[in-house]
Amino acid sequence: MTILVTGGAGFIGANFVLNWVSQMDEMIVNLDKLTYAGNLQSLSSLKGDPKHVFVHGDIGDRPAVQKLLAEYRPRAVLNFAAESHVDRSIHGPQGFVDTNIVGTFQLLEAVRGYWQGLEEPGRMEFRFLHVSTDEVYGSLKTDEPAFTEGHQYQPNSPYSATKAASDHLVRAYHHTYGLPVLTTNCSNNYGPFHFPEKLIPLIIVNALAGKALPVYGDGQQIRDWLFVEDHCSGIRRVLEAGTCGETYNIGGWNEKANIDIVRTLCGLLDELAPAITRNVINQATGKPVEHYAELITYVADRPGHDRRYAIDARKIERELGWKPAETFESGIRKTVNWYLANQEWVKGVMDGSYRDWVALQYGASNA
Ligand code: NAD
Ligand code: TYD
Numbered sequence: 001m002t003i004l005v006t007g008g009a010g011f012i013g014a015n016f017v018l019n020w021v022s023q024m025d026e027m028i029v030n031l032d033k034l035t036y037a038g039n040l041q042s043l044s045s046l047k048g049d050p051k052h053v054f055v056h057g058d059i060g061d062r063p064a065v066q067k068l069l070a071e072y073r074p075r076a077v078l079n080f081a082a083e084s085h086v087d088r089s090i091h092g093p094q095g096f097v098d099t100n101i102v103g104t105f106q107l108l109e110a111v112r113g114y115w116q117g118l119e120e121p122g123r124m125e126f127r128f129l130h131v132s133t134d135e136v137y138g139s140l141k142t143d144e145p146a147f148t149e150g151h152q153y154q155p156n157s158p159y160s161a162t163k164a165a166s167d168h169l170v171r172a173y174h175h176t177y178g179l180p181v182l183t184t185n186c187s188n189n190y191g192p193f194h195f196p197e198k199l200i201p202l203i204i205v206n207a208l209a210g211k212a213l214p215v216y217g218d219g220q221q222i223r224d225w226l227f228v229e230d231h232c233s234g235i236r237r238v239l240e241a242g243t244c245g246e247t248y249n250i251g252g253w254n255e256k257a258n259i260d261i262v263r264t265l266c267g268l269l270d271e272l273a274p275a276i277t278r279n280v281i282n283q284a285t286g287k288p289v290e291h292y293a294e295l296i297t298y299v300a301d302r303p304g305h306d307r308r309y310a311i312d313a314r315k316i317e318r319e320l321g322w323k324p325a326e327t328f329e330s331g332i333r334k335t336v337n338w339y340l341a342n343q344e345w346v347k348g349v350m351d352g353s354y355r356d357w358v359a360l361q362y363g364a365s366n367a
Contacts (some may be wrong), residue, residue, distance in 0.1 A: 002027040005072040006059050006107065007081030009038035011194045012131070016080065016232045017043060020337060021051050029053045029072045031065070033099075036357075037084065041348050042193040065110035065336035076127040076239060077111050079104065082166075085197055086135075087361055090303055093158035100162035101169070103112045104130070108173050115179060129182045129239050130170040134224070134249065135160035136185060139306035146224075146310035149185070149247045162312030167247075174245045184235055184240040186250040187311040191228030191331065192338040197357060199223075199258065200332075203265045204339045205346055207292040208273065210280045213266070214362055217301030219259030222308040226252040230324035237322040251311025252324040259296075266292035268336045287326050299362070 003020075007013040008030035020028050027050075032038045034056055046052045049100040053072075057064045059081045068078075081103065083089065108128070115126050138154030153168075155161040173179040196205040203213050242248060244310040254268035256264075267277075276288035282289050289295065302319045316322045326334075339346065 002029060002072050002074045003076045003078060004029045004031065004072060005078045005080060006031045006070065007038070007079070008032055009034060009040055009054075010043060010080060010084070011037070012189055012228055012231060013080035013351070014039070014042035014193050015181045015191065015228045016078070016235065017052060018045070019229060019232045020236075021046055021049060027051050027053065027072075029055060029068065029074065031055045031057050031059065031068060031240050032081065033058045035083070036353050039193070039195075039349050040151070041345055042103040056104065059107040060099065062106045062110050065107055066113065069110060069114040075122065075125060076129065077107075078129045078235070078239070079107060080131045082163065084159065086157045087197070087302060088357070089157055089159035089162070091360060092350055093162075094156050096162040098247070100159075101165045105169055108169060109180070111181055112173060112177055116177075127180050127182060127239060127244070128170070128173075129184065129235065129242075130165050130167065131235065132162065132185045133163050133184055134185050134187045134251070134309050134311050135306065136164040136167055137309075140308040140310055142308065144308075146251075146312035147185075148188065148312045149249055149251060149315055156306055171245075180244040182238050182244065183247040184238055184250050185247060185311075186234070187224035187226050187252070187309060189226055189231050191335050192227065192230070192342070193345070194335075196346065196354070199261065200335065201339065203262050204336060206270070207266065207269050208278070208280065210283045210289055211295065211366060212284060212297040212362075213262055213292070213295045213296055214258055214299045214301075214366075215262055215297060217305060219262070219298065220257050221305060222255050222257050222310070223261075224249065224251050224310045225254045225256060226324060226330075227326035227327055227334070230326055230331075233325070234316060234322050237320050241320050243319075247312045248314055248316045248320070250316060250322075251313040252326070252328070253311075254328040255308075255310050256328070257292075262296060263293060264332060265336065266296070268333060272336055273340055286290050308310065
């Protein structure tokens, strides 16, 4: 038996692949385009492991995907591949349309052809699982209840709009062609192998380098954080027991304001990697840093910034018996420890194109 994942060299995909190989006795084929966000170093521990096959390619390349499906005959396809960073989608939405919408369409077409050609019982047992986000539901006011699966789609950024479009295509392939699909909509993830353009790894990396810790706007925007391994276990559970055509919200009931996340990270770093001991110098003033919170800097807000996301995860708990294993406190401590122990990985992903991105988003003096 084999499964095919796409985007398995990215943050969540790599965690999923690593967990799969360590916990399941089933081969995993990993199709990834290796954009700036894809990193084979995240999978280096799998070198030589026959259960993992890496294939460099694009989900939008239908003939290549058809060939892969014919060769490996997977029982399921899990689509993690996407352009995923909201700020990048504001600077350049084209790549988001290309991969998230057109790429998902091409992938669905290849999968539809493959699935239609399967014999029973393989045809009935086949699954296409689409990994999506809570951002498709838009933004909540402070007193509004958390997003349920029935919440109206109201995407506000080019990123979330393209993810919403892909969710609709997946839904349509079920209703029109009967393709056995499952969709998961998850809240913000954090954990190992998270690319340092996103809030949590960016704050850790900048703090250790004595750089400004950029907080957009008033820092009171709320995200609902889930440890990445919990997201992976939720996806596995949906794959195993989810009802075709259904969507499942995945979340950890961990709503936090951005400024509180940044302060928590500073506190953990003060404890685990004191700035004085490490001789961290504030890059803006040239003076030694005593406490990392000194580096917090409020910067211009993100255009169209969603105020609050919150996931109502009762359906997956009620119907599939899934609950997160990690609390925010245990997960965030594991994450900080992981970054401290994996500085080589961090250095490896912060190449020239990363510095170009930082200069574009935060100004040349921060690159
Ligand atoms: P990521 O940006 O870290 O990784 C994306 C991966 O997809 C990279 O390895 C990249 O090389 C690959 N990729 C991009 N375009 C491709 C293409 N055309 N063909 C093949 N591979 C391609 O993203 P992530 O944070 O790991 O997110 C994975 C999925 O989970 C995405 O679909 C995202 O929308 C969704 N999601 C993310 C979060 C989060 O907090 N990160 C939360 C909910 C849902
Ligand atoms: P991010 O990690 O980009 O995830 P998303 O936009 O998908 O939720 O951002 C999380 C929150 O942190 C979001 O409200 C934007 C904010 N943020 C900052 O305040 N500063 C930053 O430098 C970044 C990258 C994000």
